Amino acid sequence: MKTKNNPSKYRLSVLMDLSNTSEAVLTNAVQLAKIINGTVEVFFVKTPVDVVKYDNQLSAMRAINEDRRDSKAKVTKIAEEVSESESYPISVQMTYGNIKNKLKEYVADAKPDILVLSKKKSRFIKSINDKVNVLIMDEGHNFHSFEDISLGVFDDLKGSDFEIINDLKGQSSAPVRIFSIKDSQMEHKEKTDLENTVSYVFSEGAHALDAIASYVDRTNTKLLCIPKTSKGELSFQSGNAKQVIRKLNVPVLIMS
Numbered sequence: 508m509k510t511k512n513n514p515s516k517y518r519l520s521v522l523m524d525l526s527n528t529s530e531a532v533l534t535n536a537v538q539l540a541k542i543i544n545g546t547v548e549v550f551f552v553k554t555p556v557d558v559v560k561y562d563n564q565l566s567a568m569r570a571i572n573e574d575r576r577d578s579k580a581k582v583t584k585i586a587e588e589v590s591e592s593e594s595y596p597i598s599v600q601m602t603y604g605n606i607k608n609k610l611k612e613y614v615a616d617a618k619p620d621i622l623v624l625s626k627k628k629s630r631f632i633k634s635i636n637d638k639v640n641v642l643i644m645d646e647g648h649n650f651h652s653f654e655d656i657s658l659g660v661f662d663d664l665k666g667s668d669f670e671i672i673n674d675l676k677g678q679s680s681a682p683v684r685i686f687s688i689k690d691s692q693m694e695h696k697e698k699t700d701l702e703n704t705v706s707y708v709f710s711e712g713a714h715a716l717d718a719i720a721s722y723v724d725r726t727n728t729k730l731l732c733i734p735k736t737s738k739g740e741l742s743f744q745s746g747n748a749k750q751v752i753r754k755l756n757v758p759v760l761i762m763s
Contacts, residue, residue: 516674517545519642520619522610523582525551528625528645530585535644535758536623537593543674545620548598550613551582552606575603614639621760626752640671644758657681659728660701661719661751662688668734668762672701675730675760684728688715720754731755734762 521536523529533549540547555571579601590597600617602609614622619639626645656679658672676683685706707722709715723731733751752759 515544515546517543517620517671518618519545519547519621519623520613520617521547521549521623522625523549523551523585524625524627525578525581525585526625526627528627530589532623532625532644533585533589533597534593536642537589537595537597539621539623539642541593541595542677543671546598547595548600548617548619549582549586550610550617551578551599551601552609553578553601553603554606555603571603575601638763640763641761642758643752643761657684657727657729659684659686659723659726659731659757661686661731661733668732669701671762672732675732684726686719686722686731688719716751716754720751723755723757728757730758730760732760732762 517540519536519540521533523533533547537547539545553574579599582601583599586597586599589595600613602613621640621642623642623644626643656675656677658676658679658681660672660683672683680703682703682705683701685701685704687706687708688711689708707719707726709718
């Protein structure tokens with residue numbers, strides 16, 4: 508695989524599942540790494556129960572070993588092809604076990620700055636350390652280029668969020684779009700900590716999330732960032748966050 512010589516600022520880890528979206532998600536992760544100066548590692552977990560179909564222990568072990576080799580070859584092949592086409596290094600780490608448990612262990616040990624998941628794997632968000640930024644994307648989410656990316660943010664950003672937002676924005680001249688829902692009991696505060704922003708304030712109600720999803724699409728926003736609260740919870744209520752992720756046809760970055 509390709510090698511990267513300059514020091515990296517961010518570490519990106521991609522949870523691969525060998526689905527049809529794997530190559531596209533990994534390619535997009537590499538596109539992101541290029542603009543923010545990051546390294547990319549593929550993490551793959553194989554559940555042994557998917558393999559063991561034999562009562563005989565020896566036969567089961569042979570099946571596990573054979574599947575291990577086969578799965579590793581598939582994961583490595585995808586990583587090598589993307590690495591070659593993007594001229595960017597990608598490392599691979601593979602393990603066996605329960606995906607939820609192994610993912611928690613991996614995040615604790617590897618300490619990635621950004622964990623990249625496909626939409627179908629977004630259910631694992633709750634089990635991930637709240638210090639990790641999580642990027643959710645799918646096959647149709649193509650960054651292609653960050654030269655003039657249009658970023659969107661839902662609600663307030665913490666001080667620690669601004670560095671990654673500015674790195675994502677790079678040299679883009681497009682404004683950062685701030686989407687928020689106005690609580691009927693609270694006065695809306697204009698966001699002034701980021702330069703070149705446009706605010707969209709929606710009234711609280713049953714259709715607020717649909718309106719946000721619609722405006723994200725209409726404004727050609729390419730990446731929506733959702734910060735967590737001081738308690739480590741999503742700015743949206745958990746159920747609403749899932750709805751928005753399902754509704755949006757753009758990558759979502761859940762910020763730690």
